[in-house]
Amino acid sequence: MLAVAQWLANNLFGQPAFLIGLIVLVGLLVQKKTASQVISGTLKAVVGFLIIGTGAGAIVNSLLVFQPMWAEVFGLQQQALSNFMGFETFSQKYGGAVALVMTFGFLINVLLARFTRFKYIYLTGHMMFWTTAIWMGVVLDSLGSGTTVNTWGLIAFFSVFMGLYWTLQPALTQPFMRKVTGGDDIALGHTSASVAVLGALAGQMFGNKEQDAESLQLPKGLDFLKDSNVVIALLMGILYVIGAAIVGARSTPAALELVKKAGQNSFILYSLQEAFKFAGGIAVVLFGVRLLIGEIVPAFRGIATKIVPDARPALDCPVVYPYAPTASIVGFLGAFVASLVWLVVLGKTVGYVFVPTMIVLFFHAATAGVFGNATGGLRGAFLGGVITATVVAWGQWLMVTRLLPTTIPDTAMWAADSDMFLLGPLVKLLGGVLRFLFV
Amino acid sequence: MKILAVCGLGQGTSLILRMNIEDVLRELGVDAEVDHMDVSAAAAEKADMIVASPQLAPLLAGHKAKVVVVNSYLNKAEIKKAIQENL
Numbered sequence: 001m002l003a004v005a006q007w008l009a010n011n012l013f014g015q016p017a018f019l020i021g022l023i024v025l026v027g028l029l030v031q032k033k034t035a036s037q038v039i040s041g042t043l044k045a046v047v048g049f050l051i052i053g054t055g056a057g058a059i060v061n062s063l064l065v066f067q068p069m070w071a072e073v074f075g076l077q078q079q080a081l082s083n084f085m086g087f088e089t090f091s092q093k094y095g096g097a098v099a100l101v102m103t104f105g106f107l108i109n110v111l112l113a114r115f116t117r118f119k120y121i122y123l124t125g126h127m128m129f130w131t132t133a134i135w136m137g138v139v140l141d142s143l144g145s146g147t148t149v150n151t152w153g154l155i156a157f158f159s160v161f162m163g164l165y166w167t168l169q170p171a172l173t174q175p176f177m178r179k180v181t182g183g184d185d186i187a188l189g190h191t192s193a194s195v196a197v198l199g200a201l202a203g204q205m206f207g208n209k210e211q212d213a214e215s216l217q218l219p220k221g222l223d224f225l226k227d228s229n230v231v232i233a234l235l236m237g238i239l240y241v242i243g244a245a246i247v248g249a250r251s252t253p254a255a256l257e258l259v260k261k262a263g264q265n266s267f268i269l270y271s272l273q274e275a276f277k278f279a280g281g282i283a284v285v286l287f288g289v290r291l292l293i294g295e296i297v298p299a300f301r302g303i304a305t306k307i308v309p310d311a312r313p314a315l316d317c318p319v320v321y322p323y324a325p326t327a328s329i330v331g332f333l334g335a336f337v338a339s340l341v342w343l344v345v346l347g348k349t350v351g352y353v354f355v356p357t358m359i360v361l362f363f364h365a366a367t368a369g370v371f372g373n374a375t376g377g378l379r380g381a382f383l384g385g386v387i388t389a390t391v392v393a394w395g396q397w398l399m400v401t402r403l404l405p406t407t408i409p410d411t412a413m414w415a416a417d418s419d420m421f422l423l424g425p426l427v428k429l430l431g432g433v434l435r436f437l438f439v
Numbered sequence: 440m441k442i443l444a445v446c447g448l449g450q451g452t453s454l455i456l457r458m459n460i461e462d463v464l465r466e467l468g469v470d471a472e473v474d475h476m477d478v479s480a481a482a483a484e485k486a487d488m489i490v491a492s493p494q495l496a497p498l499l500a501g502h503k504a505k506v507v508v509v510n511s512y513l514n515k516a517e518i519k520k521a522i523q524e525n526l
Binding site for chain 2 (some may be wrong): 185186223229287289291301313320325
């Protein structure tokens with residue numbers, strides 16, 4: 001009997017991919033889906049989870065070119081990205097814990113919505129995944145690599161913490177969300193909530209509500225900004241090429257070492273290809289997340305609507321763009337300009353190579369732009385974007401060098417964002433106080 | 440019949456749209472497979488119908504599938520009307 005339990009624990013619950021498959025299987029069975037839907041959903045979730053690790057590996061490989069290249073541009077001595085676990089290893093070890101936290105944390109969210117006045121159900125599944133992973137990385141980092149971790153303690157702590165976050169974040173954002181949507185039907189459920197609120201506050205203080213961004217006509221040529229793959233490839237391509245041009249013209253040992261990586265080929269074209277590999281890596285990860293989350297969230301929603309019929313869904317940030325499409329672009333432009341300034345400032349002051357990833361900047365700054373516009377018009381929208389870039393740039397530095405350098409700093413460079421950065425120190429502090437749970 | 444729900448990143452918003460389309464199809468008694476993805480993936484995917492916002496629809500011009508424009512991904516009445524007209 002005990003041997004059977006032990007075998008199950010090791011081979012099923014200890015293997016994140018199978019554990020996730022099991023969670024999805026139960027979710028689909030509870031919803032009374034057909035046999036064919038159950039089989040395809042379960043398999044998609046398992047395969048999706050395994051794909052995420054593969055894509056993460058590709059992203060790290062091209063960051064290993066980006067980092068030393070810009071370190072050389074700024075003349076930095078130490079290399080920040082070394083001796084870390086990386087998302088591939090992390091998800092093999094703790095992916096199952098992340099999946100269980102999503103499940104239990106969501107149930108806590110549903111119960112809080114049922115019994116308190118905070119009637120918000122968090123439905124942005126991919127952010128549930130990344131937020132839990134990043135914050136778990138913070139706690140694991142502070143425990144140190146030699147520690148034997150009590151996974152169940154980790155799961156208990158994060159289920160409660162994430163359940164509270166998923167309930168309170170939409171509730172705190174809702175006063176401004178009402179201004180944006182003009183109603184009370186939907187809430188914002190996203191880690192960009194903090195920059196959205198800061199954008200709205202800045203708009204209130206420094207903006208001019210009369211000058212609404214929507215009266216501005218933006219050129220049709222900016223339409224391509226709606227396609228995330230194009231934006232990432234284009235802007236990362238520009239940054240890699242600029243870095244390559246500067247490094248290629250130098251003859252320092254580090255510069256020569258980098259140029260050697262291209263072999264017989266042009267170093268600039270080699271770097272451009274690395275930029276596109278980075279974009280490709282992100283596309284692969286997102287494909288995996290889509291397969292995984294696409295099966296979990298409908299199950300979650302089915303459960304939530306049964307238990308809390310009067311709940312409001314807290315949704316992904318693009319739901320606010322239609323309320324002010326121009327402001328969302330203005331917000332992104334503000335963030336883009338500010339992030340290039342921060343790239344140079346961070347390189348020259350704290351000696352950190354900032355990776356201005358377009359997913360975080362675009363989606364968050366666009367949201368902050370819409371919120372900023374609601375209180376402060378065009379100027380508010382632009383300020384929202386600037387604030388986003390500021391939080392993301394300094395937050396990434398804090399996260400990568402201070403909060404999780406040994407666990408998943410690679411992930412913090414492209415998949416971590418505003419709320420994670422701002423609440424990161426609190427997670428570390430709570431993790432330190434409740435250390436006895438994990439060790 | 441295969442229907443795609445698309446958004447810019449193919450993660451959260453298109454998933455909400457997918458769930459709303461599935462609800463609408465159930466009401467209409469139509470049997471179809473619905474998937475969600477980002478707009479570039481959808482451009483390369485075989486489908487009978489793609490539901491997109493007015494901003495994303497131009498990026499799908501030339502696709503063999505019928506591109507159905509929906510202003511609000513949350514408004515089930517609008518989604519139902521748009522799908523019914525294009526079935």
